[in-house]
Amino acid sequence: MTTPHAPSADDIRAVSPALARYTSENLTADVWARPGLAVRDRCLVTVAALIARSQTMIQRHCIENALDHGVTPAELSEIVTHLAFYTGWGSAMAAVAPLKAVFEERGVGNAALPPASPALLPLDEAAEARRAAAVEANLGEVAPGVVKYTTELLFNDLWLRPGLVPRDRSLTTISALAATGQVAQITFHLNRAMDNGLSKEEASEVFTHLAFYVGWPAVMSALPVVKEVFAARG
Amino acid sequence: MTTPHAPSADDIRAVSPALARYTSENLTADVWARPGLAVRDRCLVTVAALIARSQTMIQRHCIENALDHGVTPAELSEIVTHLAFYTGWGSAMAAVAPLKAVFEERGVGNAALPPASPALLPLDEAAEARRAAAVEANLGEVAPGVVKYTTELLFNDLWLRPGLVPRDRSLTTISALAATGQVAQITFHLNRAMDNGLSKEEASEVFTHLAFYVGWPAVMSALPVVKEVFAARG
Amino acid sequence: MTTPHAPSADDIRAVSPALARYTSENLTADVWARPGLAVRDRCLVTVAALIARSQTMIQRHCIENALDHGVTPAELSEIVTHLAFYTGWGSAMAAVAPLKAVFEERGVGNAALPPASPALLPLDEAAEARRAAAVEANLGEVAPGVVKYTTELLFNDLWLRPGLVPRDRSLTTISALAATGQVAQITFHLNRAMDNGLSKEEASEVFTHLAFYVGWPAVMSALPVVKEVFAARG
Numbered sequence: 036m037t038t039p040h041a042p043s044a045d046d047i048r049a050v051s052p053a054l055a056r057y058t059s060e061n062l063t064a065d066v067w068a069r070p071g072l073a074v075r076d077r078c079l080v081t082v083a084a085l086i087a088r089s090q091t092m093i094q095r096h097c098i099e100n101a102l103d104h105g106v107t108p109a110e111l112s113e114i115v116t117h118l119a120f121y122t123g124w125g126s127a128m129a130a131v132a133p134l135k136a137v138f139e140e141r142g143v144g145n146a147a148l149p150p151a152s153p154a155l156l157p158l159d160e161a162a163e164a165r166r167a168a169a170v171e172a173n174l175g176e177v178a179p180g181v182v183k184y185t186t187e188l189l190f191n192d193l194w195l196r197p198g199l200v201p202r203d204r205s206l207t208t209i210s211a212l213a214a215t216g217q218v219a220q221i222t223f224h225l226n227r228a229m230d231n232g233l234s235k236e237e238a239s240e241v242f243t244h245l246a247f248y249v250g251w252p253a254v255m256s257a258l259p260v261v262k263e264v265f266a267a268r269g
Numbered sequence: 270m271t272t273p274h275a276p277s278a279d280d281i282r283a284v285s286p287a288l289a290r291y292t293s294e295n296l297t298a299d300v301w302a303r304p305g306l307a308v309r310d311r312c313l314v315t316v317a318a319l320i321a322r323s324q325t326m327i328q329r330h331c332i333e334n335a336l337d338h339g340v341t342p343a344e345l346s347e348i349v350t351h352l353a354f355y356t357g358w359g360s361a362m363a364a365v366a367p368l369k370a371v372f373e374e375r376g377v378g379n380a381a382l383p384p385a386s387p388a389l390l391p392l393d394e395a396a397e398a399r400r401a402a403a404v405e406a407n408l409g410e411v412a413p414g415v416v417k418y419t420t421e422l423l424f425n426d427l428w429l430r431p432g433l434v435p436r437d438r439s440l441t442t443i444s445a446l447a448a449t450g451q452v453a454q455i456t457f458h459l460n461r462a463m464d465n466g467l468s469k470e471e472a473s474e475v476f477t478h479l480a481f482y483v484g485w486p487a488v489m490s491a492l493p494v495v496k497e498v499f500a501a502r503g
Numbered sequence: 504m505t506t507p508h509a510p511s512a513d514d515i516r517a518v519s520p521a522l523a524r525y526t527s528e529n530l531t532a533d534v535w536a537r538p539g540l541a542v543r544d545r546c547l548v549t550v551a552a553l554i555a556r557s558q559t560m561i562q563r564h565c566i567e568n569a570l571d572h573g574v575t576p577a578e579l580s581e582i583v584t585h586l587a588f589y590t591g592w593g594s595a596m597a598a599v600a601p602l603k604a605v606f607e608e609r610g611v612g613n614a615a616l617p618p619a620s621p622a623l624l625p626l627d628e629a630a631e632a633r634r635a636a637a638v639e640a641n642l643g644e645v646a647p648g649v650v651k652y653t654t655e656l657l658f659n660d661l662w663l664r665p666g667l668v669p670r671d672r673s674l675t676t677i678s679a680l681a682a683t684g685q686v687a688q689i690t691f692h693l694n695r696a697m698d699n700g701l702s703k704e705e706a707s708e709v710f711t712h713l714a715f716y717v718g719w720p721a722v723m724s725a726l727p728v729v730k731e732v733f734a735a736r737g
Contacts, residue, residue, distance in 0.1 A: 243648030
């Protein structure tokens with residue numbers, strides 16, 4: 036397995052002094068320091084966006100940065116697992132090498148990782164029944180396999196794993212949706228994120244942060260949906 | 270040329286015991302074994318999705334798996350060529366190294382590959398005339414170059430190459446469309462796939478399989494289109 | 504930093520004689536030679552599409568090709584910087600290694616690159632006031648951070664950097680939008696490109712060229728927007 040390293044400041048400067056300046060003065064010193072979203076949360080958002088896009092080049096650096104700012108190995112382990120379902124197995128597999136390299140470097144062993152089959156968080160059975168009924172009515176005949184796994188693997192298993200709290204699982208999900216241009220799914224997941232405790236100010240700041248990591252157009256396409264969600268919640 | 274290897278089960282376990290479990294118990298032992306879509310077809314779908322996304326990390330493993338389950342070297346050769354047009358030259362070029370490595374490993378020589386210019390399958394001239402007229406009317410003034418190459422290279426050449434039967438070419442195409450979020454093109458190509466012999470049950474199962482390889486949101490965005498196609502075909 | 508090389512013609516032939524033929528006879532000898540868009544512009548479009556998609560495999564080759572056809576090191580430096588904002592930091596970071604490798608190979612030093620903070624081009628204050636007011640009215644409450652950086656970093660800084668003329672900056676942007684499926688943003692940026700001097704014939708040819716580098720479906724999804732822009736401009 037290869038584990039590419041991020042370009043250094045000197046590497047960046049060798050191709051673009053301007054990009055080096057934007058990186059240090061604007062992205063690192065300004066955006067990352069903005070109030071409204073904790074640095075730890077910015078790490079979750081960034082790692083999720085990079086894994087979602089299979090951008091392995093700077094994953095290792097961002098994983099190290101996440102560990103330095105309070106994201107635990109257990110949480111990183113859950114994020115990769117979560118994104119296997121939300122951005123595809125290939126992107127999760129591509130993240131294994133960088134994450135394994137950092138875990139080895141820092142002596143993170145299996146005892147620090149969530150077990151394969153932990154005791155799950157309690158299920159909100161009424162909300163889940165409503166969700167399952169809506170999806171079954173809409174897609175039950177078209178794709179019974181998708182409906183079955185959505186219930187069994189996603190909402191009755193993955194989302195109930197305790198290694199990543201629901202609010203952070205939502206943060207991971209909406210970052211991945213923005214990163215992959217899946218704007219239509221943002222309505223459901225941003226509402227869920229806010230139900231799970233993400234404030235409006237934090238949500239707004241997530242998209243400000245993401246503008247730099249997934250590019251302006253992807254965020255500009257997502258913001259009308261964010262606006263609708265904010266308006267509907269009052 | 271580099272040819273990365275997929276992470277092993279131990280590598281996966283070292284970052285996420287849960288992901289290792291989902292991979293072996295749910296993806297490999299359950300999803301891949303579902304009736305409704307042959308393992309050979311699942312290999313086509315998976316390879317197409319990974320090439321479409323330039324996810325080289327596990328391409329080599331999936332190519333080996335495809336050869337082990339009845340996909341021929343000639344078909345893999347055609348899939349890469351087909352995806353050059355449907356997902357861009359860059360993704361095809363990224364697939365050359367993994368495919369070449371496997372071909373060398375298994376002693377697949379040029380004699381096993383389709384020639385550059387084979388005798389083509391017969392063209393359905395009436396259907397092609399309708400397609401060409403519709404595209405010309407819609408886009409002839411906007412992008413005459415696109416219209417010209419769509420006719421000459423795609424529908425009068427690529428699609429008529431005998432090394433991959435039309436039904437499998439369609440399977441490759443719809444997998445790539447789901448993988449790249451090109452939902453608007455699924456209507457035409459899913460209809461074509463079903464005209465080319467893909468059953469409704471197989472089509473449904475393709476999207477169930479893809480949920481794991483392109484992620485839930487990409488499939489959830491595609492399914493409303495699939496539902497419409499199924500409904501329109503009765 | 505790793506700098507993968509593009510597959511050679513022999514590598515391509517070893518997996519697909521057909522793909523080798525399409526590459527040499529159709530893409531290189533035909534598409535690249537079409538009138539309507541200069542080879543230099545085709546280089547800008549291709550490099551932008553590959554960086555936008557983090558397709559590092561053939562970036563090095565395309566960067567060399569760009570330098571051979573009149574794109575300057577300074578322009579390439581600006582393109583990478585521009586795309587950090589338009590396709591995300593990760594894709595710019597992935598382009599650093601290939602670009603640095605080519606610059607070293609050709610002895611391109613920092614003196615040939617645009618300074619971090621050059622004297623900027625004059626701002627069209629009336630147009631910028633209209634743009635800023637429209638974005639503020641639409642998104643000011645939802646994402647004040649995005650609105651602030653859009654004004655400060657993008658339209659009052661990045662777009663005014665003299666190292667890449669506005670018309671070429673627009674060409675870079677619309678190529679990146681097509682490459683990443685951000686169709687909704689094409690209306691604004693294609694109009695801007697044409698305001699900045701891109702002719703209708705050139706714009707049409709950009710999308711013909713892109714069909715090969717971002718795939719047919721991505722271009723087919725973009726062309727209805729292109730058609731609307733052309734129609735609205737008369």
